[in-house]
Amino acid sequence: MSEADPAIRDGQVTEWTYGPIFDADAHIDPPHDMWKDYLPSHLKDRAPYIEHAEDADYICFEGNRRPFMMINNQAGRSGETFKMKGRLADQRKVWEPATRLGDMDADGMDAALLFGGGPLGSFDNELYVASYEAYQNWVMDFCSVAPDRLFPVGYVPMRDIGETCQHVERLAKKGFRAVNLPAFPQNPDAWKTSSGIKNLKDGQVSALTGDPQGELQYSNPAFDKLWKTIVDNNIVITFHLGGRVPRFGQKEYFLADMPMSKLAMAEPIGILIYNGVFDRFPDLKIGSMESGVGWFAWFAEYNDRTWEKQRFWTQCPIKNPPSYYMDRNVYGSFIQDRTGILCRDLPGGRNIMWSSDYPHSETTFPKSRAIIQRDFAGVPEEDVKAIINGNCRKLLGLD
Numbered sequence: 001m002s003e004a005d006p007a008i009r010d011g012q013v014t015e016w017t018y019g020p021i022f023d024a025d026a027h028i029d030p031p032h033d034m035w036k037d038y039l040p041s042h043l044k045d046r047a048p049y050i051e052h053a054e055d056a057d058y059i060c061f062e063g064n065r066r067p068f069m070m071i072n073n074q075a076g077r078s079g080e081t082f083k084m085k086g087r088l089a090d091q092r093k094v095w096e097p098a099t100r101l102g103d104m105d106a107d108g109m110d111a112a113l114l115f116g117g118g119p120l121g122s123f124d125n126e127l128y129v130a131s132y133e134a135y136q137n138w139v140m141d142f143c144s145v146a147p148d149r150l151f152p153v154g155y156v157p158m159r160d161i162g163e164t165c166q167h168v169e170r171l172a173k174k175g176f177r178a179v180n181l182p183a184f185p186q187n188p189d190a191w192k193t194s195s196g197i198k199n200l201k202d203g204q205v206s207a208l209t210g211d212p213q214g215e216l217q218y219s220n221p222a223f224d225k226l227w228k229t230i231v232d233n234n235i236v237i238t239f240h241l242g243g244r245v246p247r248f249g250q251k252e253y254f255l256a257d258m259p260m261s262k263l264a265m266a267e268p269i270g271i272l273i274y275n276g277v278f279d280r281f282p283d284l285k286i287g288s289m290e291s292g293v294g295w296f297a298w299f300a301e302y303n304d305r306t307w308e309k310q311r312f313w314t315q316c317p318i319k320n321p322p323s324y325y326m327d328r329n330v331y332g333s334f335i336q337d338r339t340g341i342l343c344r345d346l347p348g349g350r351n352i353m354w355s356s357d358y359p360h361s362e363t364t365f366p367k368s369r370a371i372i373q374r375d376f377a378g379v380p381e382e383d384v385k386a387i388i389n390g391n392c393r394k395l396l397g398l399d
Contacts, residue, residue, distance in 0.1 A: 012106065012108075012366070012369070013108065013369035013370050013373065016108065016369055017381065018372070018376075018381065018384050018385055018388060019385050019389060020110035020111070020389050021108055021109050021110050021111075021354070021368070021369075021372075021388045021389055022110060022111045022112070022113070022353075022388070022389045022392040022393055023104075023109045023111065023112040023113065023354075023355050023356045023358070023392075024113050024287075024289070024333040024353035024354060024355040024391075024392040024395075025113060025115060025240075025289045025290050025333045025335075025353075025355030025356075025357060026109075026112040026113065026114055026115070026355065026356055026357070026358045027094075027114065027115050027116040027357070027358065027359060027360055028094060028095060028100070028114040028115070028116045028139060028142065028152075029094070029095065029116045030095055030116075030135065030138050030139070030142075031093075031095050032048060032049075032050055032059065032088065033050075034095075034134075034138050035047035035048060035120065035131065035134060036049075037138075038134035038135070038137055038138045039127075039130055039131065039134045040130055040134075043126070043127055043130055046062075046122075046124075046127055047061075047120075048060060048061035048120065049061075050068075050088060051065065052087075056068065056086075056087065057086075057087040057088050057089075061120070061121070061122075062122060062123060062124075068086060068087060068088060092359055094358075094359050095142065097142070097145040097146070100150075101145075101146060101149070103358065103359075103365065103366070104149070106366055107356065107358070107364075107365050107366050107367075107368045107369070108368060108369045109356065109358075109368065110149065110389075111148070111149045111150070111151065112149065112150060112151065112356075112358075113151045113153060113178065113392060113396070114139065114143065114150060114151065114152050114153060115153050115180065115238070115240050115289065116139075118132075118135060118155045118180075118204065118207045118208075119131040119132050119135065119155065119157070119203060119204070119207050120203065120204075121191070121200070121201025121202065121203035121204040122191065122203055123191060123202075123203070125189060125190065125191075128157075128190055128191050128203055129157050129159075129163075129190065132155055132156060132157050132167070133167075135155060136152075136154045136155070136156075136167075136171060136174075136176075139152040139153075139154070140152055140154075140174055140175065140176070147175075151177060151178070151396065152176060153176070153178045153179065153180050153238055153240075154167070154171040154174075154176040154178070154179045154180070155179070155180045155207060156168065156171070156179050156180070156181065157186060157190050157207075158181050158182050158185045158186045158190075158210055159185070159186040159187060159188055159189075159190040159216075160188070161222055161223060161225055161226050162225070164181075164226055165225060165226055165229040167179070168226070168229050168230055168233055168235055169229065169233060171235070172233035172234070172235055176235070177234075177235065177236060177396045177397065177398075178235065178236040178237070178238050178287070178396065179230070179235055179236075179237060179238070180237075180238045180239070180240050180289075181210075181237055181238070181239060182206065182207060182208055182209055182210035182239075182242055183208065183209050183210060183212075183239050183241075183242035183243045183264075183265065183267070183268045184209060184210035184211055184212045184214065184217065184218070184242075184243075184268065185210045185211070185214060185216040185217060185218060186206050186210045186211060186214065186216070187206075187210075187211050187214050187215075187216070190203070190206060191203035191206050192206065192211065193205055193206040193209055193210065193211045194211055194212065194213045194214075195209040195211065195212065195244070195245060197245050197246075197247055197248065198247060198249070198250060200245070200248060205245055208240065208241060208242030208245060209242045209243070209244075209245055210242070212267075217271070218268065218271050218272060218275070218277075219271055219275045223277075224280060224281075227277060227280070227281045227284055228281065230284065231281050231283050231284050234397060236285050236286070236287060236395055236396060236397070237284070237285070237286045237287070238286070238287040238288075238289050239265060239268055239269075239286065239287070239288055239289065240289040240290060241261050241262070241264075241265065241289070241290050241291060242265075243261070243263075243264030243265045243266070243267050243268060244257070244260050244261050244264035245261060246258050246260075246261050262290070262291045262292040262295070263291075263295055265288045265291035266295070266299050268288075269286070269288060269299075269326075269330055270303070270322075272286065273303070273318065273322050273325045273326075273330075274316060274318060274322070275317070276317040276318050276319075278318075278325040278328070278329045279317070279318055279319050279320075282328070282329075284329060285329055285330075285331065285395060286329065286330055286331070287331045287332065287333065287353075287395055288330065288331070288332040288333070289332075289333045289355075290333055290334075290335070290355070290357065291332055291333070291334075292332070292334045292335075292337050292340065293332040293333070293334045293337055293340035293343075293349065293352040294334070294337050294338075294339030294340040294343065295340075296326065296330075296332055296340065296343070296348045296349045296352070297340075297343040297346035297347065297348045297349035298348075299326070299348060300322060300323035300326045300327075300346075300347045300348020300349070301323070301346075301347065301348065303321075303322035303323065304321045304322055304323050304347070307321060307322055308321075322348075323347035323348045326347065326348040326351075327347060327348065327350050327351065330348075330351060331351040331352070331353060331391065331392075331395045332351065332352055332353065333352075333353045333354070333355045333392075334352060334353070334354065334355065335354075335355055335356070335357045335362050335363075335364060336362075336364065336371060336375060337352075337375070338375050340352055341375060341376060341379060341387065344379075344383060344387065351391055351394075351395070352387055352391065353387060353388075353391045353392045353395070354372065354387050354388045356368050372384070372388060
């Protein structure tokens with residue numbers, strides 16, 4: 001699909017008064033041959049490889065052979081033409097700079113914060129952790145073609161506080177402005193998790209969820225070392241979903257799971273608020289990405305009322321109502337969320353950021369500007385500009 005294709009051309013908006021758009025949550029899955037180029041030399045021969053068969057393309061890795069899944073590459077397809085399984089040739093080559101930047105131009109995106117990739121789903125700790133660094137290096141190289149438009153998020157393992165601090169310091173020196181943590185810390189064997197998903201490998205799930213039942217939890221005071229390292233290096237934390245992962249590929253569960261994957265992000269936010277992390281580190285900022293934001297104001301109000309009654313017997317250490325920290329320290333991104341937009345002036349709902357989710361299955365591409373105009377109808381222009389551009393720039397410290 002090119003810019004001349006009707007699906008893109010017909011979605012373009014000619015009258016636009018809202019100024020630049022900073023896509024707060026776009027995605028960049030690397031090509032499958034990236035791993036053999038970026039893994040350490042002694043691990044290259046263990047990288048995944050592709051097998052082309054008559055019925056499908058298969059990804060082969062660590063003795064497993066699974067069909068290529070396309071849910072993360074649906075840009076330009078209508079709901080009726082979504083494909084869960086396909087061939088590599090069916091993909092939109094979003095990892096090629098010309099395709100990525102051309103699609104951003106066609107959809108009116110001036111800049112984008114890029115999530116994706118993450119680690120390999122290996123059951124070997126060395127290869128698993130090495131794949132984090134391989135992705136970090138690849139995505140920074142990719143974004144170097146347009147550093148004023150493409151802003152990478154560095155995925156980091158969270159099995160050991162000292163190890164994660166080293167990743168943060170190294171990524172800050174490379175120019176990253178954000179690192180993505182799992183919603184809960186990981187186990188010493190980082191790929192192990194109690195949040196298993198049938199159609200995803202545990203290592204890939206763990207990169208998003210960690211282990212909600214693990215011994216290491218963000219409420220542990222030992223994490224102050226990490227929070228300090230993040231603040232000292234002017235890095236932002238993102239949590240990209242992960243509180244609960246939808247059962248991808250299982251159509252009997254998928255639709256009901258999707259909204260729960262958004263709402264479950266309330267838990268890691270609450271853990272940081274109620275354990276006084278933002279009191280000890282007032283400059284720490286987190287982004288709850290792709291969680292939607294229509295529930296933010298409700299969450300803040302519910303927490304305030306509950307805290308007022310329960311804070312004494314629970315010996316809650318925080319100095320201010322929970323909504324205070326939501327407004328100062330917590331940001332959230334959404335795709336299509338009219339409710340969140342209408343709650344933008346309520347406590348807890350102010351730091352919201354629009355995103356396209358390109359090229360995933362919820363993406364607004366190639367009709368993003370038209371969808372923004374629809375969802376922001378009646379909203380003052382300055383508020384629109386803040387939500388589609390200014391707030392993301394503020395989160396990343398670009399202004």
